[in-house]
Amino acid sequence: MFHPPSRPPSSRRYSRRETLWLLSLTTAGWASSSLLSGCSVNPVTGEQQLMLMSPAQELAVDRQHAPQQFSNDFGAVQDEALNRYLTRVGQEMAQLSHRPQVPYNYRAVNATHVNAYTFPAGSTAVTRGILLEMQNEAELAALLGHELGHVNARHAAQRQTRSLFTQLGLSGIGYLSSYYSQTAGMLVNSLGGVTSKALLSSYSRDDERQADALGMAYMAKGGHNPAGMVGLMELLSAQSKQKPNALETMFATHPMSRERLSTAKRRFQESYRNHQAAPNNRARYMDHTATIRAQKPTIEWIQKADTALANKQVSQAESCLAKALKSTEDDYTALVKMAKIQLAKGDARGAKRYVELAKHSYPNEAQALHVAAITNLTSGNPSAAHEDLLAYERVVPGNPQTTFLQGKALDDMQRPSEAARYYRAYLRRGSRDAYSHYAQQRLQQWSQTNPQP
Numbered sequence: 314m315f316h317p318p319s320r321p322p323s324s325r326r327y328s329r330r331e332t333l334w335l336l337s338l339t340t341a342g343w344a345s346s347s348l349l350s351g352c353s354v355n356p357v358t359g360e361q362q363l364m365l366m367s368p369a370q371e372l373a374v375d376r377q378h379a380p381q382q383f384s385n386d387f388g389a390v391q392d393e394a395l396n397r398y399l400t401r402v403g404q405e406m407a408q409l410s411h412r413p414q415v416p417y418n419y420r421a422v423n424a425t426h427v428n429a430y431t432f433p434a435g436s437t438a439v440t441r442g443i444l445l446e447m448q449n450e451a452e453l454a455a456l457l458g459h460e461l462g463h464v465n466a467r468h469a470a471q472r473q474t475r476s477l478f479t480q481l482g483l484s485g486i487g488y489l490s491s492y493y494s495q496t497a498g499m500l501v502n503s504l505g506g507v508t509s510k511a512l513l514s515s516y517s518r519d520d521e522r523q524a525d526a527l528g529m530a531y532m533a534k535g536g537h538n539p540a541g542m543v544g545l546m547e548l549l550s551a552q553s554k555q556k557p558n559a560l561e562t563m564f565a566t567h568p569m570s571r572e573r574l575s576t577a578k579r580r581f582q583e584s585y586r587n588h589q590a591a592p593n594n595r596a597r598y599m600d601h602t603a604t605i606r607a608q609k610p611t612i613e614w615i616q617k618a619d620t621a622l623a624n625k626q627v628s629q630a631e632s633c634l635a636k637a638l639k640s641t642e643d644d645y646t647a648l649v650k651m652a653k654i655q656l657a658k659g660d661a662r663g664a665k666r667y668v669e670l671a672k673h674s675y676p677n678e679a680q681a682l683h684v685a686a687i688t689n690l691t692s693g694n695p696s697a698a699h700e701d702l703l704a705y706e707r708v709v710p711g712n713p714q715t716t717f718l719q720g721k722a723l724d725d726m727q728r729p730s731e732a733a734r735y736y737r738a739y740l741r742r743g744s745r746d747a748y749s750h751y752a753q754q755r756l757q758q759w760s761q762t763n764p765q766p
């Protein structure tokens with residue numbers, strides 16, 4: 314158990330154990346719990362059903378969580394033509410869906426694992442990892458059509474009803490116990506990219522079936538060849554054999570089964586044979602994803618690094634990331650992952666070097682600022698950490714991790730009344746974890762030495 318120091322540890326370097334403790338701060342508990350209950354009509358089935366989330370609350374979930382999740386996935390790819398292309402393919406189908414009024418938005422994100430996800434009000438991301446594997450626009454339409462299916466059938470709102478937030482709480486406990494059983498490998502592996510599992514936690518097999526069926530209907534309506542759904546399912550099945558680790562998150566959020574592939578094949582034969590001549594627009598897909606395929610070696614080295622981390626082979630992961638950076642020297646994802654590994658190894662100077670390069674490569678992305686803050690905090694430079702956190706807050710406002718870390722930075726800067734404000738704000742979030750325990754203890758220590766704060 315980590316005990317807070319008895320006096321403010323101003324300008325002192327943190328031990329590796331303390332560094333790991335700060336690194337394991339998660340977004341767990343960062344969820345609104347003010348839920349109204351009510352019945353509403355399911356837009357797809359037309360049936361009345363209990364929904365604990367209104368469309369306005371769906372929108373609030375997107376606003377509150379999507380920016381953080383995109384940042385965890387290393388931000389939007391800096392290729393406006395690609396993002397516009399995803400938007401066009403997604404929006405064309407969305408306008409033909411059951412809920413055209415939802416404010417759908419689309420971007421490619423820099424994460425290299427194979428995944429795609431949508432928040433309940435249509436904020437959608439597709440990773441570099443899956444863009445690299447898909448072969449034509451019909452497969453992309455199948456992927457976005459499936460995601461549209463979840464939004465249109467309001468699966469998140471239904472799942473919310475089945476107490477999503479209980480799951481969120483549990484995942485937080487999981488992270489903390491991984492800290493206490495601590496090995497650096499486990500911890501590094503839990504850094505970033507994992508939140509989607511908690512936030513966008515698993516849809517049921519029934520939801521997946523319905524999303525596949527709706528996806529095929531939307532893509533056919535939009536003039537795509539519905540065989541793209543079969544292609545997508547084949548791609549995912551093949552990937553699960555070749556690179557099981559790269560798909561872990563995809564399967565955690567969208568349970569995959571052999572049945573989904575055979576259902577897609579059967580549905581195509583039974584219901585969509587008259588769409589057989591529809592185009593799959595391979596050339597157009599290839600043109601718009603050329604920058605992603607040019608990064609193939611980089612993306613694959615990062616995937617190998619993730620596999621190594623999953624097997625707790627930290628130095629192996631480091632050498633894979635070095636190769637990724639040799640292939641693309643300013644790859645933001647590789648730079649941030651490398652910085653975290655240095656930090657977890659206790660090499661703050663190494664971490665600082667990589668994190669500065671990451672900040673330079675993507676100046677408007679938040680995750681590097683977060684890592685920079687922990688690097689500065691743990692190497693006895695709390696005022697620089699304070700600046701990093703202010704910059705982070707401008708990019709992704711409202712993250713409780715930032716609130717706690719600001720408290721810690723100001724605490725280390727010997728500015729207790731400001732630190733106390735942040736610690737209290739963190740406690741007001743209501744999450745009970747090692748950080749709230751720490752904040753509570755500091756506030757108690759101050760109230761004992763100075764009863765009128």
Ligand SMILES: [Zn+2]
Pocket residue numbers: 459463516520521524566567568
């Ligand atoms: Zn799904």
